[in-house]
Amino acid sequence: MAAPNWVNRTIWTGDNLHILRGMNSESVDLIYLDPPFNSNRNYAAPIGSKAAGAAFKDTWTLSDLDVAWMGLIADTEPALYRVVETAGLAHGKHTQSYLCMMAVRLIEMRRVLKSTGSIYLHCDPTASHYLKTLMDVVFGRSGFRNEIVWCYSRMAGNRQRQLSRAHDTILFYAKTDQWTFNVDPIRLPYAESSRNRSGYAKSSLGSGRPSSGICELNPNGKFPEDWITHIPFLRGKEYTGFKTQKPLALLERIILASSNEGDVVLDPFCGCATACVSAETHLRQWAGIDLSEKAVELVEHRLRDHHGLFGDIIHRKDIPKQEGVLDVMYKNRETKHILFGEQEGQCNGCKYSFDYRHFEVDHVVPQSKGGGVISATCNCYVVIATRSRATGLWSILSPV
Ligand SMILES: C[S@@+](CC[C@H](N)C(=O)[O-])C[C@H]1O[C@@H](n2cnc3c(N)ncnc32)[C@H](O)[C@@H]1O
Numbered sequence: 579m580a581a582p583n584w585v586n587r588t589i590w591t592g593d594n595l596h597i598l599r600g601m602n603s604e605s606v607d608l609i610y611l612d613p614p615f616n617s618n619r620n621y622a623a624p625i626g627s628k629a630a631g632a633a634f635k636d637t638w639t640l641s642d643l644d645v646a647w648m649g650l651i652a653d654t655e656p657a658l659y660r661v662v663e664t665a666g667l668a669h670g671k672h673t674q675s676y677l678c679m680m681a682v683r684l685i686e687m688r689r690v691l692k693s694t695g696s697i698y699l700h701c702d703p704t705a706s707h708y709l710k711t712l713m714d715v716v717f718g719r720s721g722f723r724n725e726i727v728w729c730y731s732r733m734a735g736n737r738q739r740q741l742s743r744a745h746d747t748i749l750f751y752a753k754t755d756q757w758t759f760n761v762d763p764i765r766l767p768y769a770e771s772s773r774n775r776s777g778y779a780k781s782s783l784g785s786g787r788p789s790s791g792i793c794e795l796n797p798n799g800k801f802p803e804d805w806i807t808h809i810p811f812l813r814g815k816e817y818t819g820f821k822t823q824k825p826l827a828l829l830e831r832i833i834l835a836s837s838n839e840g841d842v843v844l845d846p847f848c849g850c851a852t853a854c855v856s857a858e859t860h861l862r863q864w865a866g867i868d869l870s871e872k873a874v875e876l877v878e879h880r881l882r883d884h885h886g887l888f889g890d891i892i893h894r895k896d897i898p899k900q901e902g903v904l905d906v907m908y909k910n911r912e913t914k915h916i917l918f919g920e921q922e923g924q925c926n927g928c929k930y931s932f933d934y935r936h937f938e939v940d941h942v943v944p945q946s947k948g949g950g951v952i953s954a955t956c957n958c959y960v961v962i963a964t965r966s967r968a969t970g971l972w973s974i975l976s977p978v
Contacts, residue, residue, distance in 0.1 A: 579604045579692045582842055583901050586863040588892040589854070589874050594846035594867040598686035600898035606690045607758070607841035608862075610832055610853045612700035612824060613680060647678045650915040655685060658715045665708055677708055683846065684716045690844070694756045696723070696836040699749040700824065706747040717751040724750040724804045728828060730811040748832075758841075763834035765799030766808065772800065806831070818876055820850035829856035837862055851877035858885055 582605040590597050652659040658681050666674025687697060697717065701709050706725075714722060726748040734742035768776075776795045809827045817823060829852050837843055839861045845853035848866030854877055857864035866877060874893050881887040923931050 579694075580901070581605060582863070582865070583898050584865055584894070585892055586865075587854075587858070587887075587890055588865040588894055589848070589851065589877055590865070590867040590894050591869070591871050591874060592867065592895055592897070593869060595683050595686065596897050597867050598683060598690060598846060600900055601686075601690045601844075602900055603689050604692045605842065606844045607692055607695050608833065608837040608843045609687050609691060609695070609697040610700065610829065610843070610845050611687070611697070611847050612822070612845075612849065612853075613683075613847045614676075615702045615704050647682055647915070647919070648674075649918075651678065651681055651685075653915065655681070655715070658685075658712065661708075661711050661715055673705075673708070676705065677712060680709065681712055681716070684712055687846065688716050688753065691753045693754045694758055696750065696752045696757050696759075698726075698832050698836070699751075700746060701749065702746045703743065706749070710749055713749050713751050717753065720755070721751040721753060722749075723752050723757070724748075726750060727805040728809065729805060729807045730809070732811065750836075758836055758838060760835055760838070761801060762798050764802055764831045765796065766802050768795055768800045802831075818850050818880065820872075820876060823850050824852045826852055826856050826859075829853050830860070833857055833860050833862060848873055848877070851880065855880050855884055858887070 580602040583600075583602045648659065648662065651662060662674055662677045662681055665677050691697060697713075699709060699713060710725070727745050728748060729745045732742055732744045773795065806828070809825050812823055812825050816826060833843060833853070833856050837857075837860075841862050843853060843857040843862045843864045845851065845864070845866045848854060848868045851866045851868075851873060854864045854866045858881060866873065868874075874891075878891055881891060
């Protein structure tokens with residue numbers, strides 16, 4: 579397990595995929611993510627990817643972009659590829675794009691999570707069934723711990739012809755069988771009926787002794803179930819105006835149960851950073867990532883209000899660099915898929931458009947000239963990246 583290559587209280591503005599990729603492996607104790615929930619048109623392309631930018635719109639269609647990401651998944655995670663592909667066949671491009679966006683990020687989250695770590699994925703019935711399948715593949719079915727149902731009440735329209743949708747789902751997985759779980763801080767008061775039953779058991783024994791245990795009450799409260807009914811949907815003072823903000827009370831349960839003081843908590847879709855605020859309250863280290871600049875503003879406000887923290891938050895936009903590893907950028911097949919997408923199918927040397935299979939990962943700008951850029955070329959450039967047979971890593975041999 580490694581230390582994080584970022585400091586406590588960091589908020590990144592940017593696409594979490596790139597930032598996650600730069601984070602040290604096995605450096606995070608707990609991940610909570612609350613991504614966009616469904617596959618409506620906003621999420622038709624991978625969120626925050628370059629495809630969303632104008633530069634790509636002329637030449638890149640949604641399906642081209644999918645091909646690049648799907649290729650990456652197909653190479654590294656064939657089972658995951660099948661799940662995403664099947665969802666696409668059944669429900670079309672939007673679902674496939676959404677799941678593809680999630681799949682590549684979940685792979686990175688698994689990598690940054692410590693072997694003792696846990697991950698909680700917050701979603702709702704729009705996509706929870708697909709996301710659970712992805713999680714089963716990425717973290718293994720044996721990693722599945724709970725499907726937590728957070729119930730809240732909501733006004734239903736009188737003319738509605740179905741039940742009111744009033745719960746979210748939180749998928750809880752552990753990376754290995756050594757996960758942290760603290761039940762005492764999240765115990766809840768017993769229902770009156772349980773208290774009465776327990777009293778009944780005592781009197782039926784005719785003494786003050788507890789019965790066989792089935793009705794024995796724990797003085798710290800009852801062992802919690804996988805459903806939550808006591809935390810209302812966010813209103814009132816805590817609400818910052820951020821539409822998808824989650825209650826602190828909900829995050830508190832997750833953080834207290836699945837981390838210890840000093841542990842590292844990461845929220846890669848942090849929004850107004852409820853998880854970060856709660857981590858700060860409970861003396862955990864934390865980092866948050868969000869595409870929107872607004873997230874930084876909001877978290878600064880919230881931490882100032884809650885914790886009197888002024889200027890202690892680090893705001894970053896750069897991509898961290900994993901310590902001691904070359905392989906992330908230099909792994910040929912992964913890099914090739916990404917570059918093929920980013921370069922819009924063109925050779926970075928002669929700018930000619932080529933079929934994917936004719937591309938090679940190459941090093942175009944010599945390091946001696948301040949380079950370090952890896953790009954995909956046809957044969958117009960001298961290939962100067964070589965792959966070590968022993969380690970499988972790519973390295974730069976000489977300048978062009
Ligand atoms: C449902 S909200 C999170 C709300 C948060 N849990 C809270 O309590 O405020 C999802 C957030 O993910 C962010 N987001 C979406 N795609 C992202 C990406 N690729 N990288 C980073 N953030 C992203 C959105 O900007 C949005 O703020």
